[in-house]
Amino acid sequence: MSEERPPDFEGAACPVPLTHRDRIVLGHGGGGRLMSDLIRSVFLPRIGNPTLEIGDDAALPPGLEAIAPGEAIAVSTDAHVVRPLFFPGGDIGRLAVCGTVNDVAMVGAVPLWLTVGFILEEGIEVDVLTRIAESMRAAAAEAGVMIVAGDTKVAERGKVDRLYVSTTGIGRVPAGRQTSGRFARPGDAVLVSGTLGDHGIAVLAAREELAFETAVRSDVAPLNRLVEALYAASSEVHVLRDPTRGGLAAALNEIAQASRVAIELEEAAIPIREEVQAACEILGFDPLQIANEGKLVAILPEEHAEAALAAL
Amino acid sequence: MSEERPPDFEGAACPVPLTHRDRIVLGHGGGGRLMSDLIRSVFLPRIGNPTLEIGDDAALPPGLEAIAPGEAIAVSTDAHVVRPLFFPGGDIGRLAVCGTVNDVAMVGAVPLWLTVGFILEEGIEVDVLTRIAESMRAAAAEAGVMIVAGDTKVAERGKVDRLYVSTTGIGRVPAGRQTSGRFARPGDAVLVSGTLGDHGIAVLAAREELAFETAVRSDVAPLNRLVEALYAASSEVHVLRDPTRGGLAAALNEIAQASRVAIELEEAAIPIREEVQAACEILGFDPLQIANEGKLVAILPEEHAEAALAAL
Numbered sequence: 104m105s106e107e108r109p110p111d112f113e114g115a116a117c118p119v120p121l122t123h124r125d126r127i128v129l130g131h132g133g134g135g136r137l138m139s140d141l142i143r144s145v146f147l148p149r150i151g152n153p154t155l156e157i158g159d160d161a162a163l164p165p166g167l168e169a170i171a172p173g174e175a176i177a178v179s180t181d182a183h184v185v186r187p188l189f190f191p192g193g194d195i196g197r198l199a200v201c202g203t204v205n206d207v208a209m210v211g212a213v214p215l216w217l218t219v220g221f222i223l224e225e226g227i228e229v230d231v232l233t234r235i236a237e238s239m240r241a242a243a244a245e246a247g248v249m250i251v252a253g254d255t256k257v258a259e260r261g262k263v264d265r266l267y268v269s270t271t272g273i274g275r276v277p278a279g280r281q282t283s284g285r286f287a288r289p290g291d292a293v294l295v296s297g298t299l300g301d302h303g304i305a306v307l308a309a310r311e312e313l314a315f316e317t318a319v320r321s322d323v324a325p326l327n328r329l330v331e332a333l334y335a336a337s338s339e340v341h342v343l344r345d346p347t348r349g350g351l352a353a354a355l356n357e358i359a360q361a362s363r364v365a366i367e368l369e370e371a372a373i374p375i376r377e378e379v380q381a382a383c384e385i386l387g388f389d390p391l392q393i394a395n396e397g398k399l400v401a402i403l404p405e406e407h408a409e410a411a412l413a414a415l
Numbered sequence: 416m417s418e419e420r421p422p423d424f425e426g427a428a429c430p431v432p433l434t435h436r437d438r439i440v441l442g443h444g445g446g447g448r449l450m451s452d453l454i455r456s457v458f459l460p461r462i463g464n465p466t467l468e469i470g471d472d473a474a475l476p477p478g479l480e481a482i483a484p485g486e487a488i489a490v491s492t493d494a495h496v497v498r499p500l501f502f503p504g505g506d507i508g509r510l511a512v513c514g515t516v517n518d519v520a521m522v523g524a525v526p527l528w529l530t531v532g533f534i535l536e537e538g539i540e541v542d543v544l545t546r547i548a549e550s551m552r553a554a555a556a557e558a559g560v561m562i563v564a565g566d567t568k569v570a571e572r573g574k575v576d577r578l579y580v581s582t583t584g585i586g587r588v589p590a591g592r593q594t595s596g597r598f599a600r601p602g603d604a605v606l607v608s609g610t611l612g613d614h615g616i617a618v619l620a621a622r623e624e625l626a627f628e629t630a631v632r633s634d635v636a637p638l639n640r641l642v643e644a645l646y647a648a649s650s651e652v653h654v655l656r657d658p659t660r661g662g663l664a665a666a667l668n669e670i671a672q673a674s675r676v677a678i679e680l681e682e683a684a685i686p687i688r689e690e691v692q693a694a695c696e697i698l699g700f701d702p703l704q705i706a707n708e709g710k711l712v713a714i715l716p717e718e719h720a721e722a723a724l725a726a727l
Contacts, residue, residue, distance in 0.1 A: 132496075133660060133661065134659070134660025134661035134665055135660075135661050135665055157595065157596075157597070158596065158669070158673065159521065159522050159595050159596050159597075160491055160517070160518035160519075160521035160522060160655075160656065160657065161489040161490060161491035161518050161519045161521060161522045161524060161584070161586070162489065162490050162491065163487045163488065163489055163490075163522060163588065164488065164490060167486075167487060167488050168484075170479070172480075172484075174479075175475045175479060176475065176476065176479050177473040177474065177475055178473060178474050178475075178476060178528060178530060178563050178564050178585065179472055179473035179474065179530075179564055180530035180531070180532050180564045180565065180566050180581070180583060181532065181566050182532035182533065182534050182566050182567070182568045182581060183568070184444075184534060184568045184569075184570045205472070206472035206473050207472075207473045209471065209473060210471050210472060210473045210475060212473060216490060218490060218491075218492035218583050219492070220492050220493065220494035220581045220583075221494065222494050222496060222534070222579055222581075251490055252490050252491055252492045252583075253492065254492050254493050254494050254581075255494070256494045256495070256496045257496075258496045258579075259576070261573065262496075262574075262575065263574065263575070264570055264571070264574040267494075267534055267570075267579065269492070269494060269532045269534075269566075269581030271492060271530050271532075271564075271583035272473070273490065273585065274473070276475065283469065283471050284469075284470065284471050285469070285471075343472075344472065345472065347446070348445060348446025348447075349445065349446035349447050353446055353447055357470070361470065
């Protein structure tokens with residue numbers, strides 16, 4: 104080795120910025136100069152940070168010292184297959200960030216770091232990627248998490264439904280929090296943080312082949328700050344769950360099984376928008392089985408229910 | 416809530432085991448009973464463990480106490496798009512586990528935990544998933560890592576090339592290790608741990624449309640134990656890199672840029688199998704640009720090179 108820098112290196116020295124009208128080709132996932140151009144023009148200006156930009160095979164995220172001895176680490180992963188990519192209230196990028204932030208928060212953890220893996224369809228427009236990356240940036244900022252590592256692959260045309268995103272989240276569980284689907288107890292109160300079914304109905308309505316219109320927007324949002332408010336209001340939170348795929352019904356079924364309890368719902372007390380109820384009637388769906396992306400179920404001692412509800 | 420268990424619960428109580436001849440349907444990614452059946456019949460018997468089986472939205476993996484104060488955590492993520500899924504020497508499952516284990520090891524970290532996200536094509540055979548899950552189990556055992564969280568989605572027929580896998584790896588960086596693509600220094604020695612190009616040529620030869628035959632097998636393997644042997648032999652390891660996409664040429668280009676040095680290669684000293692050389696000549700490829708999945712490049716002080724080579 105010498106200190107001289109060779110003159111004909113590909114990559115960093117002279118990146119070729121992609122424009123919004125460009126389309127992705129297979130080489131953008133090939134690990135060479137084209138991939139470097141894509142990362143530098145689209146991803147780093149939005150979700151970049153010093154940790155991500157080092158570009159080693161693994162990242163060394165800062166903030167590990169925030170995890171005190173005796174605390175636990177929480178890890179969650181999600182693969183996101185969403186059609187259409189953009190829908191009223193959100194898009195696959197916001198969904199990916201919020202979905203994983205929320206999964207980490209549902210064991211009582213404070214989300215810290217995210218990783219993002221893209222599988223792109225050859226031919227997808229750079230404009231689409233740019234909007235999704237911008238949406239991920241905004242959602243990560245809203246949740247207060249850092250995207251520390253990423254990967255991009257490109258598959259042949261027709262082998263991806265435009266774009267898939269996989270996210271993994273890592274957080275710290277503050278000492279003393281014991282929250283799991285296994286910890287519901289007889290006598291506990293079951294709280295829901297808002298109206299149900301908004302996300303699922305908004306996405307269905309956005310699909311061209313379904314001929315119904317609705318004003319419903321997806322509720323997709325990070326829930327980690329709400330979770331902190333909940334712990335501030337109630338020293339004991341037995342169960343947290345965000346009722347995504349399968350809706351409230353699936354979430355409560357899982358909790359009932361894991362905790363070996365039966366859960367009674369007062370149907371009249373479950374908040375459902377009129378438009379969601381109407382759409383479900385047209386489509387023959389049960390709103391309790393429709394996905395949510397910005398609501399949580401909290402199960403906690405009856406005596407904390409009022410304070411917790413006020414926090415929600 | 417009461418302690419009574421409702422009799423008509425879906426899921427855990429009476430799972431319907433899938434057989435090898437079954438095929439995946441969209442409902443296997445829906446979050447309900449079918450998904451539970453798939454996870455219980457195919458994935459948990461192979462890659463299951465008490466952490467993964469709790470089934471909360473996030474996992475709390477054990478072993479955090481192994482990370483001493485002042486140490487760092489390493490995080491890496493990969494999306495795997497591989498055709499064909501099975502090739503001489505490996506398959507997408509082994510590749511996913513080893514690829515991420517290796518990325519974590521390349522910053523000097525000891526890999527601890529993995530997450531796995533599957534995107535399945537509707538219609539893929541359960542037999543295929545079973546073989547891939549078994550291969551992931553074996554590779555994780557070989558590397559000594561635990562799969563702590565997972566997710567499964569199913570996309571419509573024709574929207575996935577059979578199966579994509581995303582993996583994220585987390586490890587601990589023992590105190591004192593300072594290893595990065597930025598740390599190559601003038602005068603350092605560049606070592607390669609074995610023959611180059613085996614993986615890329617094995618995968619290309621396994622594609623039906625390419626009419627060439629070769630005895631070359633993929634080198635896909637976990638490198639974390641080799642990395643430990645290297646640190647045992649050399650107190651200073653400036654750079655580690657596994658030359659995957661883009662091969663040795665891309666890896667060294669990246670290192671040269673990040674460290675602002677020039678790297679000289681003695682072509683005669685680079686080990687390449689005769690069959691790989693022959694295949695590259697037929698296909699018009701440069702073996703230095705062909706992917707490897709079980710080799711590493713180590714850059715370290717010249718005076719440690721002999722001991723390090725002996726360890727490799």
